[in-house]
Amino acid sequence: MAIISTIGRKDPKVRLLIWAIYASLTAGALTMVYPFALMISGSTKSAVDTNHSELLPPFLTDQNALYQKYVEALFNENVGSMQQAYGTTTGTFALLTEPETSNDALTDEWEAFLTQADLPFYSYMIGEMEAAVTRGVNPARLRAFKAQMIDASDGDIDQLNRELQAEYQGWNSFFVRPEVFLMRRSKPTMRPLDDAFRAFKAQQPVGERYYASPEGFYRATYLQSRYTKALDRFNEDCGTAYSSWDQVHLDRRLPSGPSRTQVERDDWTSFVRTILNLFWLRADPAATGDYQAFLKAKYTTIAALNKIYGTSFAEFTNVPLIEEPPAQGIAASDWNAFIEGWKDLGTGTLHQLAAEHIYIHSVDFMFRDAMQEKHGTVAAFNQAVSADFATWLDLSLPQRDLHYRSFLARTGELKTEFSVRNFITVFDYIALHGRGIFNTVVYCLLSILASLIVNPLAAYALSRYRPPSQFKVLLFLMMTMAFPPMVTQIPVFLMLREFNMLNTFWALILPGLANGYSIFLLKGFFDSLPQELYESASIDGAGEFRIFWQITMSLSKPILAVIALNAFTLAYGNFMMALLICQDESMWTLMPWLYQLQQRSGEGIIFASLLIAAVPTFVIFSFCQNIIMRGIVVPVEK
Numbered sequence: 001m002a003i004i005s006t007i008g009r010k011d012p013k014v015r016l017l018i019w020a021i022y023a024s025l026t027a028g029a030l031t032m033v034y035p036f037a038l039m040i041s042g043s044t045k046s047a048v049d050t051n052h053s054e055l056l057p058p059f060l061t062d063q064n065a066l067y068q069k070y071v072e073a074l075f076n077e078n079v080g081s082m083q084q085a086y087g088t089t090t091g092t093f094a095l096l097t098e099p100e101t102s103n104d105a106l107t108d109e110w111e112a113f114l115t116q117a118d119l120p121f122y123s124y125m126i127g128e129m130e131a132a133v134t135r136g137v138n139p140a141r142l143r144a145f146k147a148q149m150i151d152a153s154d155g156d157i158d159q160l161n162r163e164l165q166a167e168y169q170g171w172n173s174f175f176v177r178p179e180v181f182l183m184r185r186s187k188p189t190m191r192p193l194d195d196a197f198r199a200f201k202a203q204q205p206v207g208e209r210y211y212a213s214p215e216g217f218y219r220a221t222y223l224q225s226r227y228t229k230a231l232d233r234f235n236e237d238c239g240t241a242y243s244s245w246d247q248v249h250l251d252r253r254l255p256s257g258p259s260r261t262q263v264e265r266d267d268w269t270s271f272v273r274t275i276l277n278l279f280w281l282r283a284d285p286a287a288t289g290d291y292q293a294f295l296k297a298k299y300t301t302i303a304a305l306n307k308i309y310g311t312s313f314a315e316f317t318n319v320p321l322i323e324e325p326p327a328q329g330i331a332a333s334d335w336n337a338f339i340e341g342w343k344d345l346g347t348g349t350l351h352q353l354a355a356e357h358i359y360i361h362s363v364d365f366m367f368r369d370a371m372q373e374k375h376g377t378v379a380a381f382n383q384a385v386s387a388d389f390a391t392w393l394d395l396s397l398p399q400r401d402l403h404y405r406s407f408l409a410r411t412g413e414l415k416t417e418f419s420v421r422n423f424i425t426v427f428d429y430i431a432l433h434g435r436g437i438f439n440t441v442v443y444c445l446l447s448i449l450a451s452l453i454v455n456p457l458a459a460y461a462l463s464r465y466r467p468p469s470q471f472k473v474l475l476f477l478m479m480t481m482a483f484p485p486m487v488t489q490i491p492v493f494l495m496l497r498e499f500n501m502l503n504t505f506w507a508l509i510l511p512g513l514a515n516g517y518s519i520f521l522l523k524g525f526f527d528s529l530p531q532e533l534y535e536s537a538s539i540d541g542a543g544e545f546r547i548f549w550q551i552t553m554s555l556s557k558p559i560l561a562v563i564a565l566n567a568f569t570l571a572y573g574n575f576m577m578a579l580l581i582c583q584d585e586s587m588w589t590l591m592p593w594l595y596q597l598q599q600r601s602g603e604g605i606i607f608a609s610l611l612i613a614a615v616p617t618f619v620i621f622s623f624c625q626n627i628i629m630r631g632i633v634v635p636v637e638k
Contacts, residue, residue: 043611044419045604047133048072048093059418063411068096069418070407073139074127075210076178081125084182084216086400087246089229099404105385107401113370114206121198122181122188122279122327123363124209129176136601138425140417145200146174152196164193171432181277182217184336188327207406213397214280214362215250222271223248238263249393252365254355269355273340278325278332280362281339287357288321294351295319295334297344368392422608429597430612434585436593443508443578443589444571451567452560454514459522460548464534474523477516489580496581503584511577512570518563525559526552565624572617 037055044057048068052058058065072093075082079092090096128139138146150171153160157168168174176197180186188194201209224245227234234248235241239261242248250271255264272281283291296316299305305319306312308330313319326332341352371392375381378389389395407414430436462470492511493502501507529552537547553560575591582588594613598606 039607039611043422043604043607045134045422045602045607046072046131046137046418047077047602050134050603051094057419060415064096064098066411066414066418067098067404067407068093070410070414071096071403073131073418074208074403076125076127076130076139077133078178078180080221081178081180081210083220084213085210085397087213087216087219087396089220089224089245099400102401102404103385103387103398104401106387106398107405109371109385110367110398110402111206113367114209114211117366117370119211119363119366120279121201122179122212122277124201124211125178125180126201126204126209128208130178131602134602134604136425136597136605137421138428139421141204142174142176143424143428145176145197146171148200149174149196160193164196165191166193172429180212181279182212182214182221184275184277186277190327205406207402210399210403211363211397212280213364213399214276214360215364215396217276218250218271219245219248222275223267226267238267240264246396247394250360250364251393253359272355272358272360276360278336278339280360281325282323282359282361283321283353284357284359285321287353290351290353290357291321291338292316292319294338294342297347297349297351298334298337298342364397367397368395371395422604423612425605426594426597426609426612430590430593433593434588436588436590439587440572440589442505443574444568446505446509447512447571448564448567450509450513451515451518451563455518455563456522456553456556456560457548458514458519459526460552462519463523463526464548474520477520480516485577489577492577493580503582503587505587507581508571508574508578508589511581512567515566518566522556522559522563525556529555561624565620568620569617 034055038053041053041055041057044059045052046069049058049065059069060066071082075085077093079090082093083089126141128141129145130142131137131139149160149164153163155171157171157174160166161168179188179201181188223234227237229245231242231245251268255268293316295305299308302313302315305316322331322335325335338351339353339358341350343350371381375384378392381395382388461467462473467473488511496502496507496510501510533551533555534547537551542550573591574589575595578589579592579595582592590613594609597609601609
């Protein structure tokens, strides 16, 4: 029977009351939906938009916000790499804006050059390989490369470690450090794994690569860290009169001429001798004699040199000048010492490559040389690409324009990637890390089964036989609800340790085998069942077990569903107890694994993991809500 009759609902006061109830329920729903929507939006975050708190992620509707996330992913969340490649002083990805203009003809020339030129592996890096600031994210290309490695090793991480000389603890610890060889201390590793990655890197589109620019590195990192980003300070200290940082270039050779100052020459010399990676330095053939004299002073005899180098030169004059610096080894070390300067302690002679014989061989100059060879003069090149460069030195790599072109072609793909990559990372972590899913499924099923056996039997005994001490037993059961699980953790742990049950499913199930609240709830439900049914069944000759199974259990499906759901919720959400009594990672359930993931991840991964963890409970409660309501309403009606 309804509380308010149909006629009574027509009264204005009653209608006002009903609308007030609906308004209260709506407000209550919003207080739950709004934080949930914020969590969904937060699950797409990276470092560039971590301060945003909109219900709808900005990159889905704002193209500039999408561009910021794209550039952030392209440069692997390294602002310094972006500054060096773009020649910009922007200090964060969040301040980036889309290019207002783009020189399509110049971009075409740059793209054609990259397609035709056979550039070495150290000249470029690809994006979406690392998320150093966001933490924990597996970007798209890292996932693609990992998938290749999984296929190549049949999913066996130990096989991968053996064959490719790696040391990964598991697939979830698989990572690749971006190769950026600009600093002198950046040295490549030459393992089979590195060769596999460089082969993968070479397969990526040129529009998704960023190329190392010694000029951008010289300006954005070396000069601006030394003189600050204030151009006036730089002009004052160097005796120059540049009107913008774009006019400050890295010369191919030692700056000369009356327009260049001694401070500029000193900066250039210091930069190439001690800062710039050896990959970008070359020496004139005229320095061959000096190099041979350096080797003779260091090794004394040609036999000593041959032994260390593994060569068979007859004399030092047969040793050739290094054309392309080696990646590693004693030859690379000697070449570095020759450029920086090596002093012979016996004679006091300084052996050093003369600054006049050093020149820079970088992608910047390769592109300029290619354009000069193709077009001849700067004027002809300007006419072809609709530009106004005064000299070839003013031509900088148009990387930003090519990246923007690639961005415009991928907007839909990028929106999808940034929306789901955190969820993919969590799924990848769960699937490849231990037996979290298997353990959780087994634990939940066994907990439900045990709960539906032990609790109904205890409640049936109290309800059917009504022992004289039943109220004392009920009081004891109610008292167990006064103590939170944290209080019993230590004694339970000690008891399970004595029984040698740690790191087993028994340790997970036995502490919650009987539940005082469930027994109390079931007894109340069993008491409401008609006693005539039991009497009729006894007269017909039914045994106690048959009465329990066919009558009590059959009529108690709603309340049993509530007990089963309660057992599932407790087992699925069990974190601290599961972590305490199952310290072996092979016995961890999902909750300890997700907690470990959250500890080493950023905000987006944390939100995504919480949403994924909530899905099973949400689905089960959504499909079982009618049963839950019957379990609540039926005992009341009876």
